[in-house]
Amino acid sequence: MYKVGKCRLKEHIASANMTQADLxxxxxxxxxxxxxxxxxxxxxxxxxxxxxxxxxxCSIDELYEWDLR
Structure with missing residues (x-):
């Protein structure tokens, strides 16, 4: 089973040359x-x-790190 880990949203926003306000x-x-x-x-x-x-x-999966339990 997987558990949601750290959010990677900051990385993807930066890669898209956007800010949180833009998003x-x-x-x-x-x-x-x-x-x-x-x-x-x-x-x-x-x-x-x-x-x-x-x-x-990006894919939904790429928005978070996933911890395998």
Whole structure:
């Protein structure tokens, strides 16, 4: 079984030459939500992960590190 690990959102935002504010504008999510997800304070919903992965051109799996238990 897998457990969600560290969020890799910061890396993908940087690779896309964007800021968290840019991603918030593109997705319609609050900047505070993006920040909470990026700092691993909260895990994003499946819907948010899908929307963000489309914009950042990565897979949902790539948005997090996954720990095998």
């Amino acid at each position: 918030a504008r593109r997705t319609g999510y609050f900047r505070s939500n993006i920040s909470e997800w990026a700092s691993s304070d909260h895990v994003m919903t499946l819907e948010a992960a899908k929307n963000i992965s489309e914009i950042l051109e």
